[in-house]
Amino acid sequence: MNPYIDIVLRSIAVYFFMIAALRIFGKKEISQLNTADVILILLISNSVQNAMVGNNSSLTGGLVAALILFILNYLLKKIMFTSKFFRQLIQSKPEILIHNGKIEFSSLSRLGITSDEMQEAMREHGIEYYKDVKLAMLEIDGNISIISGNENIKQTHHKRKVHKNLGTINS
The missing domain is CATH 3.30.240.20 (bsu07140 like domains)
Known part of the structure; x- marks a missing residue:
């Protein structure tokens, strides 16, 4: 398999894992970050980096992973804006x-x-x-x-x- 296709697929998997994890662990945690929460976020970002790029530590590999994350985030926001079902699936209610x-x-x-x-x-x-x-x-x-x-x-x-x-x- 093309190494960049591998990065794209890995990045997509990590992105949706993080969306699900944030949904499961609650919205209160997002806005009220304390020192331990910031450390957790930094450690998570470091731990999933290898899951996204694998052995590819090149500049291009990192940029491809980052580009995929930006594209996924953009698309998810567009889908949530137009689809009530996906909005309710991703976001909880007040x-x-x-x-x-x-x-x-x-x-x-x-x-x-x-x-x-x-x-x-x-x-x-x-x-x-x-x-x-x-x-x-x-x-x-x-x-x-x-x-x-x-x-x-x-x-x-x-x-x-x-x-x-x-x-x-x-x-």
Whole structure:
């Protein structure tokens, strides 16, 4: 078999494995990266590199693998945009965490969100008490959106990002 066809097939297999793994292990993990998560991502990328390129450590082999990953990502986004079935297969739905001040303990437990993480998200949105939360949702991108019932509280959107020193910052 042509070595570059081999790289293409290996890259496709690794890409879909990673999509499935992220789907199985949950969306919360994507947006709330801590130091251990960043290390895990770096180690995974290093471990699957050989699975994609095999013994081919040439520049061309690496570029072919990277090109295939970009193409697959582009195609997957296009398919998800046009197909509800594939969108539901790849992405999970938003989940209600708090509704009218009432905590959805079963959702928090199933999603692995601790009370400390929920309180942190509330503080990031300027809310101190659960009773002040009109709606809290775990969005499809893994972020927690919160709407308060109080018009005096400024609604903000905070997304957690990984900073260069491997810590998290809020923006």
